[in-house]
Every structure is written in C-alpha cells, then in structure tokens.
Amino acid sequence: WGVGGAESENPGMGETWQAVGLARERSVTTAEPRSWDPLVLHVSVYSSYLCSCGGIGDQDKDNPYPMSLATGFVMLFLLFYPPFPCQGFTFSGICRVTCLYGQVQVLGYTIGQGHPAQEVFSTYTHSRLTISAVHYSIPEKSKKEMKREAQALLRPHLNQDDRCSLMKNFSPLCSIVLLEQLKTSTVNFLVSHPGLSYIFVQETPTFQVNSERRALKSVGIKRERKKNGLCFTESTLSAIEELVTVSCEEVDGCPVILVCGGQDVGKSTFNRFLMNQLLNSISCVDYLECDLGQTEFTPPGCISLLNITEPVLGPPFTHQRTPQKMVYYGRPSCKNNYESYxxxxxxxxxxYKREAPLLVNTMGWVSDKGLLLLIDLIRLLSPSHVVQFSSGRSKYMPNLTPDYVDSMDGLYTKSKSRARNRGFQLAEFTESLEFADEEKESPVLFTGHKLICVHSDFAFRKTPRNRESHNKVFRDLAVLGYLSQLQPPVPKPLYPLHGLTPYQVPFNAVALRITHADVAPTHILYAVNASWVGLCKILDDVRGYAKGPVLLAQTPICDCxxxxxxxxxxxxxxxxxxxTPVPxxxxxxxxxxLVGAVSVPQCVFRSQCGLEGTMPYITTDYNFKLPGASERVGARESVEETRIEKVHPKPRHHRKIY
Structure with missing residues (x-):
C-alpha cells in the first residue's frame, strides 16, 4: 500500500497526527432536484394492481440497483388498510421510505405524515422487513376534505390523471407511502467487494416478469413472501408492550432492561424492535453492549455505551455509530479472561447518567461459566427487568428469578441472603456511578428485578457446525461497515483504501500493546503492520521516549x-x-x-484494484510444509482456545436390515 503524493502537514491536527498526501474532501454536496417517473402500487387484502405513468426502460444487468428511463428514479405508492391485520408489504433490498399520508411501521418504528424519510435495509443476512399499517387517529374532517388533503400531498409527485386514478382507492384509514431508490457510500463500498453483492440483491430465475416486478427492481427492492419476514410470538409482543409502558411511565427512575438467552434466539432483533418502539414515545434510549462477538453499533470486540436517538432499520453493518464510551477488549469472546471483561x-x-432507559445486550453463552458470568452481570448492573429468551432449539437455561440469582454464586460475586422485599447494596460498585446531587444524599438501594420470560420461534440457518463461519462473516461486515465511513458521500465515486490518505504517527507518540497474545518485542511491528488497531487514550504520558516504539507491559482499560x-x-x-475515519x-x-484478535477482512487485501504486479500483503509463494503452516486461514485465536474447542462428532450411518 504505497503512499502517493507529496507530504503535507495539516495544522489543525497538531504535530502528532499528520495527513500524508492529498487531503480527502469530506464536504457533503447537495444533490440537484431529480425528476421522477411515478409508479403506483396498490396493496390490499384482496387485490394488487400496478398503475404506471410511463414504461420501464431496459435494465442494466451489471447494476444491482438499476434506474428506469433517463429521467431518474422510480417512485412507488403503497396503500394500506389497518382494519386487516394481515396487511403488509414484505420486501428485500434497500430503499428510502417516506410516508406522505397516514402512518406505517417498519421494525417497530412509526413513520407518519410529515416525518423525515428513513433509510431501510432489508438484507438477505437477516429476516426481511415489512412495511405494516398502523392505526392512527382520524381528524375531525369529512371524507371529501381528507381526500382533498391527500390530493394536495400527491400533487408534487403525480400528474392530474394519475392522482385521479389513485384517489379512486382512497379510504380515510389508508396510508400512502413513497419508496425511493437509495444509494449510500456504505452500500456501495460493501458491494464493491467480490461476493458481497448478494447481501442486498439476489436474482432468482423467473418465467414471468410483470410490471410490478420491474418497477420494484428499478427501485432496488423485491417483494417477498410474508413467511420470510419477521414474525414475533405473543410472549415477545407482550414483553415489548410491557417494557414500553414501563419506560414511558417510570417515575422513580429510568428502567434498566437486560436481555439474555442462548445463541440465535432473536435477542438482537428484539433489541432493535424495542429501541424503535421506545423512540416512538421518548427522545432517546441508552444502549450498553456487552456482547463482544456480535456488536450492534461498533466493530466487534468492543464494550460500549451509546445514546440512540435515530431508529435502527437494518443489520449492524448498516448503522455503525460513535459511542459515548467504548473500550476495545480485542477479542470476540471473553473466554480465559473473564476478570478483565x-x-x-x-x-x-x-x-451511564440514568437520564434515559438503558437496554443491556448480553452474550449468547449461557452455559457453565457463561451462566455464572451472567449472574455477575445481573448483580453488578442491577437491572429492573430481565428479559430471558428461550427456544425449543436452545439449551436448557434456569429461570433467572431474583431468588435464583440471589442464591447462586457467580464467578466473582457471592450469593447474598436477604429478607423478603428488602434490597441489597453493592457499595464497592455504586461508588463509581454518577448520580444527581439529590440522589447522593440517600443510600443507593438495588431491589430485585422483574423476570420476563419470552419464548422464541426464531428461524435461523445456523447450526453448531456453521455458526462460527456465519458469525465471522457478520464480524467482517461490521468492520467493512465501519471502514465505509472513509468514503466520500454519494454521488462521488468510491476510492480504494490503498488510494486514501493515511495519517503519519511517530513511534514515540503512541504506545503499543498486543492484547490477545504474547509477542516478542522484536516481532511487535510485524504484528502491527496491516492490522486492525484500536485508537485509544491512556492516562500515562508516552512522550518521554526518544525513539520508540513504546511497548506496554499490560493491556490498559482505557477509552477507545x-x-x-x-x-x-x-x-x-x-x-x-x-x-482511520476518526476526525x-x-x-x-x-x-x-491496541492490536487484538479482530482482523482486517481478507476481501480488503484481495480487492486492491488498480495495482500492477504483486499485491501488497498477498502472496502465492508459501510453503505449507513449514511447521505450523496451514492452507486454511481462520480467525486469530489462542492456542489454548483451539485445544479446548469441542469437535462435533461425525454422523453415523446405519444400514437397514430386513
């Protein structure tokens, strides 16, 4: 990855971090107004028809998000009728959703008339999203007045003939939704890597291509069967309703909601839906990420605290955000280092300032030491509500009632017997909490939590055999989603990572630490080169060394x-x-x-376009006969973890005897 261009210093960055080469342009340009080719899609329980104001042009087979005609994007209108509970439009792909009239809901978030447009990502890596109708209060107007109001909202988008055709299906309880083609630098960057375009678009051979399919394809979406969308059980919906009510009506303080359960039971999907439901009523939700392997808003290997103010309408790699507080643990699992975790x-x-409800996400490891670690977390965080997921496919897990948690020893906390209806104090932990002045006068009393059991019928394709490979793909996508912040906003073209301007940092300006393994000092720089690094802030002054590199003897707990x-x-x-995209x-x-076990995705090295000759960091001259060499390249892990990993037995085949 050679550095091109002349060396230049940016005075705004001080003497330590300097830009090398030409500076990137990060200003957001305002796009010119586009002309639209309107299409109207009427979705009802009984019929489905398509009204087009113009034909669809030839589609570009190489473009996963084709456009229709030469005038720009295609516009769709969806009409929903709330009285029918099965109403909904399930789709795959990405689009920008605007509600022109009425109200609709996507993944629990309500989009109403006058609300800003929302970017929705319905990917093939997760369950498909559905645009559903929701009941809304009808204003005290006559049907004629409401119809006239809807026509006025449609006037900027449709001509008179199309408005008249559409308004024939108007109902006082309907909702009109505008779907626009969506282009983002994150999506463009992801699909630029080989093999990742299937995440957003998958072409299936079909013998009949109607106008509806062509219209949706020109927007970048495809209609899916309802069974491919999200389907929550009654216990899940009941839990969400209770938690939303408690969060909106809590008087004594903000609730702390801890979500736990086995792997692949739908905890992350539940958290997104709950956050979106809460944002319908309150301005923000705090989120504490304790799952190192499958993080929601940051790259993997992090424990973070975020303040969520915008809806979450896609998988983690589409909404990477900056936390209020973050520490880089450096590994996707806390095994063999629980105390640091x-x-x-x-x-x-x-x-955590206790100014908003807190949602705590936990790991899916709930057996053996994982269960004891979860008991420690419940004691330390003292949640007001514990949502425990169970599934017919998941392993048995005891109900984490207050009595059970109080009577069990964790890994680092001991059981405490207490009188009924009496709280317990954790003085050694509460000293570090921040409270208002009036709260400091009275002692902090942690009362027992309320357990909410949720049974999940969440369908997933993971098995014990392929779970780790699936999770590795999700972790790589999260890293790529973070790296997409380096790209300029659309419609500017993408820049290859090796063509972007890096920062130059002197050896004696930063300290180094390999968090996941013991590396000899003479090999430290080999481990750092071409690696994923956490940019951290420690309290120690490292500028006293003349040359460097400066090596740390222990992994610090510091801000990332x-x-x-x-x-x-x-x-x-x-x-x-x-x-780095850090400002x-x-x-x-x-x-x-800090360098951990989280690696740069291999596709980043393999897709270095525009280079001639040998690609940097890619070699075919490799001797597999060397001790320790392997043809299979996997995630970095310690030798001890590899040794204790369970090997799944091969299936036995029995011959039938007649």
Whole structure:
C-alpha cells in the first residue's frame, strides 16, 4: 500500500497526527432536484394492481440497483388498510421510505405524515422487513376534505390523471407511502467487494416478469413472501408492550432492561424492535453492549455505551455509530479472561447518567461459566427487568428469578441472603456511578428485578457446525461497515483504501500493546503492520521516549476513540501510517494503539484494484510444509482456545436390515 503524493502537514491536527498526501474532501454536496417517473402500487387484502405513468426502460444487468428511463428514479405508492391485520408489504433490498399520508411501521418504528424519510435495509443476512399499517387517529374532517388533503400531498409527485386514478382507492384509514431508490457510500463500498453483492440483491430465475416486478427492481427492492419476514410470538409482543409502558411511565427512575438467552434466539432483533418502539414515545434510549462477538453499533470486540436517538432499520453493518464510551477488549469472546471483561463493563457502565432507559445486550453463552458470568452481570448492573429468551432449539437455561440469582454464586460475586422485599447494596460498585446531587444524599438501594420470560420461534440457518463461519462473516461486515465511513458521500465515486490518505504517527507518540497474545518485542511491528488497531487514550504520558516504539507491559482499560488500519510502517522515519475515519480533532488525544484478535477482512487485501504486479500483503509463494503452516486461514485465536474447542462428532450411518 504505497503512499502517493507529496507530504503535507495539516495544522489543525497538531504535530502528532499528520495527513500524508492529498487531503480527502469530506464536504457533503447537495444533490440537484431529480425528476421522477411515478409508479403506483396498490396493496390490499384482496387485490394488487400496478398503475404506471410511463414504461420501464431496459435494465442494466451489471447494476444491482438499476434506474428506469433517463429521467431518474422510480417512485412507488403503497396503500394500506389497518382494519386487516394481515396487511403488509414484505420486501428485500434497500430503499428510502417516506410516508406522505397516514402512518406505517417498519421494525417497530412509526413513520407518519410529515416525518423525515428513513433509510431501510432489508438484507438477505437477516429476516426481511415489512412495511405494516398502523392505526392512527382520524381528524375531525369529512371524507371529501381528507381526500382533498391527500390530493394536495400527491400533487408534487403525480400528474392530474394519475392522482385521479389513485384517489379512486382512497379510504380515510389508508396510508400512502413513497419508496425511493437509495444509494449510500456504505452500500456501495460493501458491494464493491467480490461476493458481497448478494447481501442486498439476489436474482432468482423467473418465467414471468410483470410490471410490478420491474418497477420494484428499478427501485432496488423485491417483494417477498410474508413467511420470510419477521414474525414475533405473543410472549415477545407482550414483553415489548410491557417494557414500553414501563419506560414511558417510570417515575422513580429510568428502567434498566437486560436481555439474555442462548445463541440465535432473536435477542438482537428484539433489541432493535424495542429501541424503535421506545423512540416512538421518548427522545432517546441508552444502549450498553456487552456482547463482544456480535456488536450492534461498533466493530466487534468492543464494550460500549451509546445514546440512540435515530431508529435502527437494518443489520449492524448498516448503522455503525460513535459511542459515548467504548473500550476495545480485542477479542470476540471473553473466554480465559473473564476478570478483565467484568472490569471493562464496570468502567463503561460508570458513564451511564440514568437520564434515559438503558437496554443491556448480553452474550449468547449461557452455559457453565457463561451462566455464572451472567449472574455477575445481573448483580453488578442491577437491572429492573430481565428479559430471558428461550427456544425449543436452545439449551436448557434456569429461570433467572431474583431468588435464583440471589442464591447462586457467580464467578466473582457471592450469593447474598436477604429478607423478603428488602434490597441489597453493592457499595464497592455504586461508588463509581454518577448520580444527581439529590440522589447522593440517600443510600443507593438495588431491589430485585422483574423476570420476563419470552419464548422464541426464531428461524435461523445456523447450526453448531456453521455458526462460527456465519458469525465471522457478520464480524467482517461490521468492520467493512465501519471502514465505509472513509468514503466520500454519494454521488462521488468510491476510492480504494490503498488510494486514501493515511495519517503519519511517530513511534514515540503512541504506545503499543498486543492484547490477545504474547509477542516478542522484536516481532511487535510485524504484528502491527496491516492490522486492525484500536485508537485509544491512556492516562500515562508516552512522550518521554526518544525513539520508540513504546511497548506496554499490560493491556490498559482505557477509552477507545475509534479504529483504523496500520497500512504501513516507515522504519527510516520511524512512522506508523494509519488509515482511520476518526476526525482529526479527536486524533489529538490518541496515544495508544491496541492490536487484538479482530482482523482486517481478507476481501480488503484481495480487492486492491488498480495495482500492477504483486499485491501488497498477498502472496502465492508459501510453503505449507513449514511447521505450523496451514492452507486454511481462520480467525486469530489462542492456542489454548483451539485445544479446548469441542469437535462435533461425525454422523453415523446405519444400514437397514430386513
């Protein structure tokens, strides 16, 4: 990854972090108004028809998001009738959703008339999303007045003949939705890597292509069967309704909701739906991420606290966000280092201000030591509500009632017997919490939680044999989603990562630490080069060293401000070249680089376009006969973890005897 261009210093970044080469342009350009080719789709319980104001042009087979005609994008209108509970439009693909009239709901979030447009990502890696009708209060107007109001809303988009055709199906309880083609730098960056275009678009051979299919394809979506969409059980919907009510009516304080359960039972989907439901009524929700392997808003290997103010309408790799507090643990699992995991959660949780409901996401490891660790978390976080998921496919897990948690020893906490209806104090933990002045006068009393049991019929394709490979794909997508922040906004073209401008950092300006393995000091720079690094801030001053590199003896618990790729090391000038989307004003505080078991996705190295000859960091001259060499490249892990990994037995085949 050679660095091109002349060296230039950006005075706004100080002396430590300097830009190398030409500066990237990050200004957001305002797009010109587009002309639309309107299409009307009427979805009802009994019929489905398509009204077009113009034909669909030839589609580009190589473009996964084709456009119709030369005038721009295609516009769809959906009419829903709330009295019918089975109403809904289930789809795959991505689009921008605007509700022109009435109200609709996507993944629990309500989009009403006058609300800003929402970007919706219905990908093939997760269950398909559905645009559903919701009941809304009808204003005290006559049907004629409401119809006239709807016509006025449609006037900027449809001509008079099309408005008249559409208004024949008008009902006072209907909703009119506008779907527009969506182009984002995140999506463009993801699909630019080989093999990842299937995430958003999958073409299936069909013998009949009607006008509806062509119209939806021109927007970038495809209609799916209802069975492919999300389907919540009654216990799930009941739990969500109770938690929303408690969060909106809580008087004594903000509820702390901890969600737990086995792997692949729908915890993450439940969290997204609950967050969206809460955002319908309150302005923000706090979110504490304790699942290292499948993080929601950050790259993997992090414990973070976020304040969520915008709806979550897609999988994690489509909504990477900046946390209020984040620590880079450096591994997708806390096995063999539980104490550090608990200490990091304490450190991050201390930033919770108790000004909004807190939703806590936990790991899917709920057996053996994982269950004991979960008991520790319940004691330390003292949630008001514990939502426990169970499934017919998941392993047995005891009900985490207050009495059960109180009578069991965790890994680091002991059981406490207490009188009925009496709280218990955790003095050693509550000292680090931040409360208002009036709350400090009275002692903090943690009362027992309320257990909400949820049975899930969540359908998934993961098995014990392929679960790790699936999870590895999701982790790589999260890293790619984070790296997409390096790209300029659309409609500007994508830049290859090796063509972007990195920052140069002197050896003696930052400390180094490999978090997941013991590496000899002479090999540290080999481990850092071309690696995923956490950009952290430690309290120690590392500028006292003359040359560097500065090596840490222990992994610190410190704030992580973001991530980057160490794309090169200049041994002559003693500089690190780091590629990162972290703003320059925040890079001033970075004085530590942490390298963990989270790797840069292999597709990043393989898809370095525009290079001639041998690709950097890619080689075919490799001797597999060397000790320790393997033809299979997997995730980084310690030798001890590899040794204790369970090997699933091969299926036995029995011959029938007649």
């Amino acid at each position: 608990i200490e990091i959660i304490k450190y991050v949780f201390s930033s 401000l973001g991530f980057g790729i160490c794309r090169g090391i200049d041994m002559e000038k003693r500089l690190y070249h780091v590629l 320059p004003e925040e890079l001033r505080d970075v004085n530590c680089l």
